[in-house]
Amino acid sequence: MSARWEAFWHAPTSVRNLAVARVLLAGTALWMVLSRFDLPSVLAFPAEMWAGVGAARRARFLLGAPLELEQTLYAALHATLVAALLGLYPRLACFASGLLLYHFAPFETIIRSPNPYLRGLTIPALGLLVLSFAPHVRRWRVFPAADDDAPAWPLRLVQVLLCQIYFFAGYAKLVTSGLEWPAAENVRRYLLLLNQGLSNAPAGSLGYAVADLPWACTLLGWGGLALELLFPLVLFSRVARLVLLPLAVVFHVGNGVLFRIFFQNVFLLLLFVDWDRRRSAS
Amino acid sequence: MIEALSGQPWLRPALDVARLAAFLGFVALGLAVARRPERRRVDRLIAYVMALSVAVGLTQVEAWPFTNWALVHSMAPSRMSSWEIEGLDATGRAWPVDARVLQPLAPEEFGSWMFARVPGLPEDARARVGRFLLDRAEAGRQRLVSGQPVGGNETLLGPLAAPFHFQQKPIWRAPSDVPAEPFVAVRVQVLEWDVETRRRDESQVTRRPLLRYPS
Numbered sequence: 330m331s332a333r334w335e336a337f338w339h340a341p342t343s344v345r346n347l348a349v350a351r352v353l354l355a356g357t358a359l360w361m362v363l364s365r366f367d368l369p370s371v372l373a374f375p376a377e378m379w380a381g382v383g384a385a386r387r388a389r390f391l392l393g394a395p396l397e398l399e400q401t402l403y404a405a406l407h408a409t410l411v412a413a414l415l416g417l418y419p420r421l422a423c424f425a426s427g428l429l430l431y432h433f434a435p436f437e438t439i440i441r442s443p444n445p446y447l448r449g450l451t452i453p454a455l456g457l458l459v460l461s462f463a464p465h466v467r468r469w470r471v472f473p474a475a476d477d478d479a480p481a482w483p484l485r486l487v488q489v490l491l492c493q494i495y496f497f498a499g500y501a502k503l504v505t506s507g508l509e510w511p512a513a514e515n516v517r518r519y520l521l522l523l524n525q526g527l528s529n530a531p532a533g534s535l536g537y538a539v540a541d542l543p544w545a546c547t548l549l550g551w552g553g554l555a556l557e558l559l560f561p562l563v564l565f566s567r568v569a570r571l572v573l574l575p576l577a578v579v580f581h582v583g584n585g586v587l588f589r590i591f592f593q594n595v596f597l598l599l600l601f602v603d604w605d606r607r608r609s610a611s
Numbered sequence: 612m613i614e615a616l617s618g619q620p621w622l623r624p625a626l627d628v629a630r631l632a633a634f635l636g637f638v639a640l641g642l643a644v645a646r647r648p649e650r651r652r653v654d655r656l657i658a659y660v661m662a663l664s665v666a667v668g669l670t671q672v673e674a675w676p677f678t679n680w681a682l683v684h685s686m687a688p689s690r691m692s693s694w695e696i697e698g699l700d701a702t703g704r705a706w707p708v709d710a711r712v713l714q715p716l717a718p719e720e721f722g723s724w725m726f727a728r729v730p731g732l733p734e735d736a737r738a739r740v741g742r743f744l745l746d747r748a749e750a751g752r753q754r755l756v757s758g759q760p761v762g763g764n765e766t767l768l769g770p771l772a773a774p775f776h777f778q779q780k781p782i783w784r785a786p787s788d789v790p791a792e793p794f795v796a797v798r799v800q801v802l803e804w805d806v807e808t809r810r811r812d813e814s815q816v817t818r819r820p821l822l823r824y825p826s
Contacts, residue, residue, distance in 0.1 A: 338657055339650070364772035365715045366763045374716075375743045377736045378724060385624030389631040420645070431634065431676060437715070441723040443627070446678035447776045448717075455676050462641035462656065464648045482653055486660060494680050497668035501681035504671065509686060518687035522806045526693050529780045532813055540810075589778040590683075 342481035343605030347466050350484050355413035358453035369399035371436050378440045390435045420461045427458030449593025456487040492561040499557030511550030513543045527589040536587045563601050570601050630674040693802045694722050698748045698794035709783040711762030712751030717775040741824020745797040752789045798823040
């Protein structure tokens, strides 16, 4: 057990892989915050919309500052993410970005839920904090020096957290709905209702066309569930990475086209690529 | 026992404080590693993150940023409900309002809040929400007419802006989709339908009023 723990978490990886992880996490977060222009303006929404957000919940996410200060902090988040992306004071930039993301990510959902887990900032918030704790997170060197290996645990931890998205999405389906979830009838109904709710002309959608093919609904249900539950194998097997990573991309494209569900963290799948295979064990 | 506990008014605030403590524990262990990256400290951080994230996943009780990752995990319902906002011009003509006017809020967030809270609001609070929607609709109309993005999310990145998790098709595409003159009133309607019936006939959607401003 101890040897396996050692091999999994503390095997060396190239510092380039850590640098790429920093770029991917900061880049994803920056894309999201640039796409949520003036997110702090949610604070100025009618008081009725905030009535369900109690004092403890405000304390949990460190809410309560005036709008002007929140807007300044949101601008600062952009700056820290750019610094993290470029590798300027990378650990400090990652730490500040992680804390600010923890504060701002719930703005997207807090009037309904304190759990903004499907809004794209969860893994960047956790991942940037993890990287900030690691001593080997530095600027990206195009040609790493001979001693530029580092313990893999920061990268491993982020990879594990990313795998949990898939695994627990599958697990949640099984514990909530059981083996009826992937059945053709259930998938068909999801195809219909999501296109009816989100599309202006559902009758012409690809989701509607696929809903009429029972074999395709069965394939989507069981195939999707299998991918979700098996995805953590990418942590242990190169063959699994070669098979499951492209399948995950197809899965997300299919979700977008058929179910109108977009996964903002799709680029983070590149965290599983070894960017310095000459020297890395990961 | 779980039912009795979940009815306690102190439970939700207590859980929020506990979740904050769980996050602060993560940061504290991480800072200890950053200060002195000894193997023992690193292992403690890893064990903490693994234990917390797996516990959250298995119990499906969130402690964001450690979360349950559940998505469309229930059985699909046979009946659905949604909502639409309509702006009224001075002639009384109704125009569908694009939900992008609510950005940075996603439509599903506003809709969930509205279904849960608006029916129980007193008249003055409903009027404030209605006024907010009218202002938003009118501001969006003006942006569309002047050639700007309808919602705020595209202000910096334009069409390259990250979409919301649930991708709603835009309603407003051209200035002809809105009146030339300002909206003077707004109304929200609840839409309800049977999924299979609507599959056969797109018009099989019932509408009932939820909010109108001015009333």
